[in-house]
Amino acid sequence: MSEQLNLDLPVRSATGRENFFLSPGNAIAVAEIDRWRDWPAGKLALIGPEGSGKTHLTHVWASDADAEILPARDVVDWEPRPGNFAIEDVPEIAGDAEAERALFHLHNFVLAEGGRLLVSGIQPPALWPIALPDLTSRMRGTPSVRLEPPDDLLLQALLYKLFNDRQITPQSRLVPWLVKRMDRSFAEAGRIVAELDSRALATGRPIGPKLAAELLEEDMDRG
Template identity: 40%
Template sequence: MSRAVMDMPRQLPLDLPLTPRYGAEDFLVSPCNEAAYAMIERWPDWPHPVLRLVGPEGAGKTHLAAIWAERARATTATAAEVTLAAVPDLADAPALVVEDCDRGGLDEHAFFHLLNAMRSSGRSLLLTARSVPEVWGLATPDLLSRLRQSPAVDIGAPDEALLRAVLVKLFVDRQLVVDTSVVEAVLPRMERSLAAAQRLVATLDREALSRGRRITRPLALQVLETLAQGEG
């Protein structure tokens, strides 16, 4: 190898955002999420106007909510956008998704009014959160009571088959050609979450681009170790 090639600087990768694909055909169903997927498919035959979708970060809550929003012609808002001023417009939507209900800063008074308005109109409301309302730190007993009355469906931790499929899909979404040995090498060593899979593939993409090389098993294991040490 020539001195010029050896001294070639690493490329500076462009951190271009990857638009997630939230179509029904892109959702991967497995035992950990099939109950949640079935409930989304079951709409409008829900047991209650309000449904809570509970699962860890990166579990697919937003994806499922997007599938349902398209089907139900629902408006989507974050919990932070639920204010007293916004409640009339939100409650007037044909259906509504409110995401990240447990992120903090919830306007409990506005949220209570929104729940009452949706229930009285019979319109469907889908709430997403990482945890149950009992641990949101709510100070309004009536709001907690209302939330407890709504059914919840959980998304569990992904099994190995789902993680494998998600890793392959994430590589394909980024148009990366990766040998199956790379996926099989990282599977038993990585954190068991879809969020971890997303971080790993994004980091591998950037690292491979910066080095000007393809993603190999040694590179994948090196990146995985770096992420585990909190240096990624």
């Protein structure tokens, strides 16, 4: 269900998770996820850098498609059953013969039964260092769509949402100030907001650029 936020970005509800914001950087991926019933190959690879929202969008898809989500390392425990499945972080099982064989059989079974399969990783499937030749060919034959790191508009909307979730009204200059200086990832946005909230509660100081500058400077000092 859609609603409107301060920045007029549409919101997509993800089951059990925060709202997923649409932006130019993720619109193509979201559109491809939405047409999951019509995936020509019955499968899709969702790729993008760490913190680009792959896990979040996977949960959006799983909610829509009534799909089960499995970390790639858990596929060895999978028992064949019809349905839709999402396998996260496939490159993590590269070189694990048992897990690779399990994913190969899962892939074939799900598609043979008319299910849909979503797989994810940081790089395109052609670069996944899978050792099992049959699985390599299946993954390389999987169409892919890429999530980009959050752009300015998305990052601003996310920060406002995270502050609002904590019932925090930051100083007016803070969000634009952060967008210009912070690392661009969903994970980093969540960490910064949580840390600013904690420090403000501990010290009674306002949540503004000065407090944020101290936090980012400490991050740089730690390397």
